[in-house]
Amino acid sequence: MNYLDAKSAPAREDRLKTNIAFGGTCAQIRGCIRAGCFSGKGCLNLADRRFAETQGCQFTLSLAILNTLRNAVVIMHAPIGCGACSIGNVGVNKTFKQLRDPSAEGVVWLSTNLDEVDVINGGERKLREAVLYADREFRPETIIVANGCVPALIGDDIDSILADLETQTAAKIVPIHCEGFKTKVMATAYDAVYHGILKKLTKKPERQQYLAESDLDKIREQYRISRNVNVLNVSSMSRQDELELQRLLNAIGLNVTFIPCYAEPEDFEYSLESSLNVSICGTHDDYFVEHIRENYGVPFLIDTIPIGRKNTDRWILKIAGHFGLEKEAQRLIEVENRLLDESLKPFRKVLAGKRAFLAGGEVRIVATAEILQDLGMEIVGFKAHHFDRFIEPMFDSLDNVDDVVIDVATNQPFEQSNLLNRLKPDVLITHTGGNNIYAKHGLPILPLFGPSYNYMGYSGVFEVARRLNRVMRNCQFNKKLSRYTRLPFRKEWYEKDPFAYIKNQDAV
Amino acid sequence: MSKFVDRPRYACALGGALATLRAIPRVIPIIHASTGCGHNLHNAINPGAGYLGGGYCGGLALPSSNVAERDVVFGGETRLKEQIASTLEIMDGDLYMVLTGCMVEMIGDDLDAVASEFEDSEKPVIAVHTPSFRGNSFTGYELVLESLIRRFIPKQPQKEPGTVNVLGIVPAQDVFWKGNLREIKRLLERLGLRVNTFFGEGETLDDIRNSGKASLNIVVSDVYGIEAAREFEDIHGIPYIVTGFPIGADAAGEFLLSVADALGIDGSQAEAVIESEKQVYYEYLERLADIYNDLDLQRYAVVVGDSNYAPAISRFLSDDLGWLPELVVITDFLDESQKNTVAGRFDNFESGVRPNVRFDTDASSVRRYMAEIWPRNRNERYYDSMSPAVVVGSVYERDLAERFGFPLLTVSFPVTNRVVLNRAYAGTSGALCLAEDLFGILAAGR
Structure with missing residues (x-):
């Protein structure tokens, strides 16, 4: 894979043949996986909807990573509204950054505020002013310029402007081309961000060369690199998640660094002094690790996400395998499983037989279902943001899901509301957003992820069980809402097939 | 010529339009834009407005054409037509408003032509051009009101004396909008008026439909809602007055007198109302007589906010609480004449205090102005610092407040560190809430 000569990363519709509209059962979708519908053939690639609700774009999702970077200022080259969602990160991201560096600054961003005049004349002047202001006022290590739809349509030559500006700024300037209209697969954002990082921030670090270096020092350094892995974190995971994964890999003798979220720009240089890049989620990282x-020459591992017992076992074993540490890993897994299994017993008593619906990222929902099955719960439905080949290894850890319904939809609460109404699960485990709708179904809801809760590793399984038990003990809040507030969908909608508005490629 | 903005304190025209529609029951927005617009704006407005939430059909439930590159090639009109038709099938509303984003405006979709194809639908479909490059949230509010006034509210030749509309409080952008409207309405009702605020408690689309009957529009803002009031005057023949945003008993009193004057209500009736409002107001404020004077709770203040809040809060701090608002930063996009009008609000504080007023949209500027207006400590042994002080601003002022060690009360958008339901800061009972919150943070460690 090498797209780095191109201005920007390709849309995932094209690169991965990703699908965003599908309705069927797990057995059907696995058949599609085997037949290559989500990869080579891409026969569901152009499927879409006649009715749609709003969803994230690659610009907003890019910010989920960019707003975590330390020592960086983000410039949104766009009209005033693009990236306004950063408002929601002002407080929390400062706190999360400070968990990594107590003196980290909060989130700072500038909008170039393109207006009607700029739409005609171009936005170059404002972009220049914004970059120079950011450099002077905040003295960041890096200035990140993320552009929205408008500069892409008026044809601002952003890369040339920034290359010229970089000669005047102390900061490095990283362009991120993430205009929303380019793709409906919002996960293209990860590629867009990595594209910028790969082009501007990853290079071999400039280490001081010693005139005389003892063999021991050299060997020590080589050993350090040979035992170091980069775990590619995601902004939806917590510091607790990182600490748990670090604990597990430390236990088999590996050292861990986390990139890209909450990293400092120069961390991307040091990340090259590593023996393995470990993705925890194929949706996020394939573009980065393949290019690296x-x-x-740094190898990578993309397999499963360490959520749920079997997935965590598998994740550790795959990593251990790379280093020839299988025995150590087996011992660790055995101890961890024994302790965890014991801790789950009281929750199994309460939760066994309860029916759950899961909605969110393709990898995350299927992995989280493993925890639920471990607790004796029944999976009644899935909704995935999108589908591509990275889902393939995920189903291995689940039993008896062939007939379970699966909806592929980025957000689209109308379909999920219809499904909830049909399936009547006892609990919903869902991605953030859309709970103004789902809460009115009157059922307990557990967030699918949370940057301040632990979901990953063995401790994550216990934490999910514990929280699931808690939310299911009392859902009066949602129950009362369902009694006294109304859903916006007509009753006729609930009588229709939940996938009635999906149009296949023939319809496009 | 506009410039870049360091951490904007508003969303765009589309965001303002969505927030405004969010405040009207059973109106269904249909966004015609790129995939991300609705999602991004919800994730700005929800936390920024004290966790407003998506409500009936906001948030991720917002219908949206989600136009992507391949639609651009063919134009987005076919997709929009499909989306309007399917929205009418699925979403249960009484009015459907199509709002546009930048991209479809730039590729030249004929929004009005598509919307006009739905003229015969059972419920009205109205299109509004709201691309982000047209302006910020306040612009979006004006654009939605303009469309309603021109195309939804029927003309009523017969006006009802004693019926008034209230304009100038922008939903979500004024985080306490609903509480504020309730208080403004309460005050006006005490004059015996029938009041329509468009977005208030218990108000519906029918109240908006009937707003053409009003005999006066009251704009409680020097800047927002004035365009809408002019439209009302042009199209429906309803005159308007501009009163400014009242916080505190004196401000509320002046507000009521100017309304009474415009409607020819006997001044003594208004005076009686004001008198009884003041009585209740001071009955509560009297409680503070002890702690205020026991502990010397006079404070310097830095006020950062929009054109409604900044002058109103500064005056309340100065004239009702006896504090010293030294620096006021007003964060809107304003032209010169608007700046002059707003600056005029700081001219005649009863206390004689004259705050330093700056107009600046950048979050990083506030700290610079602090250095400008107050001499620095140049290692003097005796230094008269601007302390103790309180910052009244948005959540962006948290870093500033922490740096100086001042407590912060967040009032102006964005307010992500509080949850706001029916709280109000306007009028007399709102001013009591403000006093509660201000002294509350001073007492918090006790």
């Missing part, structure tokens, strides 16, 4: 392997 190609350009710097």
